[in-house]
Every structure is written in structure tokens, then in C-alpha cells.
Amino acid sequence: MKKLGLIINPIAGMGGKVGLKGTDGPAILARALEMGATSHAPERAAEALEKLLDIKEEIQILTFPGDMGERVAKQKGFSPTILLKGVISGKNTTCEDTIFAAKELLKQKVDLLLFAGGDGTARDICESVGSQLAVLGIPSGVKIHSAVFGCSPQQAGEVAQLYLKGQSTQKKLAEVMDIDEDLFRSGVVTAKLYGYLNIPFERRRVQRLKAGSPASEEAVHQAIADHIIHNEMDADTLYIIGPGTTTRAVMSALNLDYSLLGVDCVCNKRLVGKDLSEEALLKLCAQHKKVKLLITPIGGQGFLLGRGNQQISPRVLHFVSRDDLFVLCTPAKLCSLEGSPLLIDTGDTPINQKFSGYIHLITGYKEYVVYKVR
Structure with a gap:
């Protein structure tokens, strides 16, 4: 035994x-x-x-x-x-x-x-x-x-x-x-x-080491941020901005204060909440008819939700449709995954399934890649 x-x-x-x-x-x-x-x-x-x-x-x-x-x-x-x-x-x-x-x-x-x-x-x-x-x-x-x-x-x-x-x-x-x-x-x-x-060790079942973002990616971050601001931001819509250097570039381009490792919210290109908890996010979501989410994968691991952004909980994600999920991912970060799928582990199976499948990643200004989420 x-x-x-x-x-x-x-x-x-x-x-x-x-x-x-x-x-x-x-x-x-x-x-x-x-x-x-x-x-x-x-x-x-x-x-x-x-x-x-x-x-x-x-x-x-x-x-x-x-x-x-x-x-x-x-x-x-x-x-x-x-x-x-x-x-x-x-x-x-x-x-x-x-x-x-x-x-x-x-x-x-x-x-x-x-x-x-x-x-x-x-x-x-x-x-x-x-x-x-x-x-x-x-x-x-x-x-x-x-x-x-x-x-x-x-x-x-x-x-x-x-x-x-x-x-x-x-x-x-x-x-x-x-x-x-x-x-x-x-x-x-x-x-x-x-x-x-x-x-x-089972390659598909064991997560990888988290990888950081090199300084050379700053220009790509800026291009992704410009794309979001000029092509994806609608009036009177709440944007939940997840943690990470890629998403923070959007806040910098808007000249807004932000928490690098927390979750912030923007509406009409103005900061409406900084470093928010799950409860604070739920209150803001309830006040808006439309909610969109901007997140970036963890480099090397590929996690979208359930790692380092637990404030964006299953209860919060009920307010976000699949079409209103924007995944910001630099080509270098994508390469670090070596073809492994992006991952979601929120602890809620229906929510995991809601955002699984093939999605568009924003990799530059009007540049996209279709990639699998598991």
C-alpha cells in the first residue's frame, strides 16, 4: 500500500x-x-x-x-x-x-x-x-x-x-x-x-515557472495599449484592468494612476477604482450596464485567471461575456509558452468553461493571434 x-x-x-x-x-x-x-x-x-x-x-x-x-x-x-x-x-x-x-x-x-x-x-x-x-x-x-x-x-x-x-x-x-x-x-x-x-512530472498537468517581461517589450506594450484605447474602448463601459506590465501600459497611455500588481477600473477613460478587492469590483460591476475585462497571461505559465488576480473572482466574471474578454499578450510572452495552451483555474467549472476554447489575443496594434484556452 x-x-x-x-x-x-x-x-x-x-x-x-x-x-x-x-x-x-x-x-x-x-x-x-x-x-x-x-x-x-x-x-x-x-x-x-x-x-x-x-x-x-x-x-x-x-x-x-x-x-x-x-x-x-x-x-x-x-x-x-x-x-x-x-x-x-x-x-x-x-x-x-x-x-x-x-x-x-x-x-x-x-x-x-x-x-x-x-x-x-x-x-x-x-x-x-x-x-x-x-x-x-x-x-x-x-x-x-x-x-x-x-x-x-x-x-x-x-x-x-x-x-x-x-x-x-x-x-x-x-x-x-x-x-x-x-x-x-x-x-x-x-x-x-x-x-x-x-x-x-507530467508536462501538460504541471505548471511552469513564471517568466518576467524583458525591457525590450516596452514598445510592444505601447502598441497594444494604443490599440485598446483607439479601437476597443467604448463610452459608459466599465473596464476591469488586471495586473501585469502589459495591461499597465494601457493605464500609462491614459495618464492614469494605477497599481501594477492590483486590479483597477476605468470608465470613460477615467480611473474609478484602484487596487480593488472582489467586493469593490462587484459593487462597480453592479453600477454599470456593460463590463469588459483586460488581462494578460502570466509569462511562462500561461494562466489567465486564478493566479495573482483572484479579485477577479467567478462572481465578478458573471458580469463579463466571452466577447468582452480582451487578452493582451506580447509575441515574446506567447513564445515563452512553447505552444502550451493558456490556462484558467478560477475554482468554478462553469466559469472556466465559459472562457475556454479558442480566443483572439491582442499582440500589437490591430494585430491578433487565435490561441487555445484550457
């Missing part, structure tokens, strides 16, 4: 929808809770575990009390072994709990460590086990720059099943990256390599 270690960081991703760009540290967590943030890592873990039900009798899940794994595993019908009872409470967990839990799973010699969290959680796992265990992340955080996660919770579960059944034995050392959240909230991205995790 195979041993599957499960760690859930219950606070991962809580800062996303409220616009805090992460939940590292007790002060930010407290602020997120004050703003109405809720935990979604457990439900993301549940989606991954769904894919393991077929081999339920062939695996033993080793996990930790309460929200760190026990509750979700039992809800999905597993009979997990609970480790460190009385040592870890399972509520209000810290990075120390994650580190301690991962070290325990290393002692237990699990065949695979599956964790739900973001880059901060990946750092803690990396610190604890290095490359000594096979590890795979269920994407649940705000910042997911690292290359150690499944493209979605479901695909993380699929990779875990294939690996545990011995149908996929390929592994690779994948980068664990993280950024300084305080600088990130000020619009400065400083990503750092913290180490490597040994992950089961």
Missing part, C-alpha cells in the same frame, strides 16, 4: 480576493480576516482528493489534525492516519506547523507528499524535505511563481494518482520561487530562488 502525505495550509490564498496579494505573516492574516477573507485551500485540496477516490483502497493517507488535512480527507471518504495529535492544533496554523508536519512525513517515508498552498508553503516544504521526497503542490495561494504545482487542483490529483499507481515515474527537480510580499504590495516584484523540490 502506498503512503500519501497530505498537508493543507488553511490560510493560503486568503489575501487574494480582498486584494492583499498574499497572507504571509500574522498581521496580514489578521487584516485579511477583518476584510472578510475566507479560506479556500481546503476546498482546493478536496478537488485534488476527488481524483484519488479510484485508488482509495490502495493508498494510506497520512495527514494532520483539523484543517491541516484531517477534516477534508474524512469528508472525501478516506480513513486517514492523523499524525502529531496534540502537537498541531489544525487551526490558526503557522509556517512552523507546516515545517514540522513536512519533517514528520519525511520520517514516515511517504511515497508522495501532496500539499495545498502557495509559494510560501512551498518554501516551508522545501526547507523541511529538500529533494528527499516526491512532492507536488495543489495550487491554493495568491502567489504561485514556483514550478512545483499542478496546473489545477484536479490535475494535481491526476498526477498524484498516476504516480502512486506507478503509471508515471518521471520526476524532475523543480524551482521553488517566492517574492517579498511587502515590496510586492508596493508594486515591486523581487522573485528569489529558494531551492528545488523533486516533483512527479
Whole structure:
């Protein structure tokens, strides 16, 4: 019988929808809770575990009390072994709990460590086990720059099943990256390599490392911005502007203040909201008859929604039609995908399907590419 270690960081991703760009540290967590943030890592873990039900009798899940794994595993019908009872409470967990839990799973010699969290959680796992265990992340955080996660919770579960059944034995050392959240909230991205995790690898199911934008793309950004302003912007329409250097070029061309890594809104070429939370976006959407969305893929990974822009939630996306989604993508960013499809992982299957299929990418002034979204 195979041993599957499960760690859930219950606070991962809580800062996303409220616009805090992460939940590292007790002060930010407290602020997120004050703003109405809720935990979604457990439900993301549940989606991954769904894919393991077929081999339920062939695996033993080793996990930790309460929200760190026990509750979700039992809800999905597993009979997990609970480790460190009385040592870890399972509520209000810290990075120390994650580190301690991962070290325990290393002692237990699990065949695979599956964790739900973001880059901060990946750092803690990396610190604890290095490359000594096979590890795979269920994407649940705000910042997911690292290359150690499944493209979605479901695909993380699929990779875990294939690996545990011995149908996929390929592994690779994948980068664990993280950024300084305080600088990130000020619009400065400083990503750092913290180490490597040994992950089961399936090219179509495991996400890539996030790639940055070279300075040489500034002229292309300007061309895309000019196209949007002169050809796509209608009167009395709310434009939701997602994070990224490509979308920010539109704000710069309009001479408007903006948040590089947040979500802003424009109507009649005037700023009507800056660095908005999910709730603030919902209020603005309700006030306008027409809502359009401008976003750009994450370089190297290809995610359109569900990574770094969780404020643009499924509830917000109900206001946006498929025809009113504008994807801004430079040719260099497109090349970085190496033909892999663009990805959507909002946590809402109907919304994911609504925007999937083939769409037009705006790659320059009146220049388009038809590309697949999955």
C-alpha cells in the first residue's frame, strides 16, 4: 500500500480576493480576516482528493489534525492516519506547523507528499524535505511563481494518482520561487530562488515557472495599449484592468494612476477604482450596464485567471461575456509558452468553461493571434 502525505495550509490564498496579494505573516492574516477573507485551500485540496477516490483502497493517507488535512480527507471518504495529535492544533496554523508536519512525513517515508498552498508553503516544504521526497503542490495561494504545482487542483490529483499507481515515474527537480510580499504590495516584484523540490512530472498537468517581461517589450506594450484605447474602448463601459506590465501600459497611455500588481477600473477613460478587492469590483460591476475585462497571461505559465488576480473572482466574471474578454499578450510572452495552451483555474467549472476554447489575443496594434484556452 502506498503512503500519501497530505498537508493543507488553511490560510493560503486568503489575501487574494480582498486584494492583499498574499497572507504571509500574522498581521496580514489578521487584516485579511477583518476584510472578510475566507479560506479556500481546503476546498482546493478536496478537488485534488476527488481524483484519488479510484485508488482509495490502495493508498494510506497520512495527514494532520483539523484543517491541516484531517477534516477534508474524512469528508472525501478516506480513513486517514492523523499524525502529531496534540502537537498541531489544525487551526490558526503557522509556517512552523507546516515545517514540522513536512519533517514528520519525511520520517514516515511517504511515497508522495501532496500539499495545498502557495509559494510560501512551498518554501516551508522545501526547507523541511529538500529533494528527499516526491512532492507536488495543489495550487491554493495568491502567489504561485514556483514550478512545483499542478496546473489545477484536479490535475494535481491526476498526477498524484498516476504516480502512486506507478503509471508515471518521471520526476524532475523543480524551482521553488517566492517574492517579498511587502515590496510586492508596493508594486515591486523581487522573485528569489529558494531551492528545488523533486516533483512527479507530467508536462501538460504541471505548471511552469513564471517568466518576467524583458525591457525590450516596452514598445510592444505601447502598441497594444494604443490599440485598446483607439479601437476597443467604448463610452459608459466599465473596464476591469488586471495586473501585469502589459495591461499597465494601457493605464500609462491614459495618464492614469494605477497599481501594477492590483486590479483597477476605468470608465470613460477615467480611473474609478484602484487596487480593488472582489467586493469593490462587484459593487462597480453592479453600477454599470456593460463590463469588459483586460488581462494578460502570466509569462511562462500561461494562466489567465486564478493566479495573482483572484479579485477577479467567478462572481465578478458573471458580469463579463466571452466577447468582452480582451487578452493582451506580447509575441515574446506567447513564445515563452512553447505552444502550451493558456490556462484558467478560477475554482468554478462553469466559469472556466465559459472562457475556454479558442480566443483572439491582442499582440500589437490591430494585430491578433487565435490561441487555445484550457
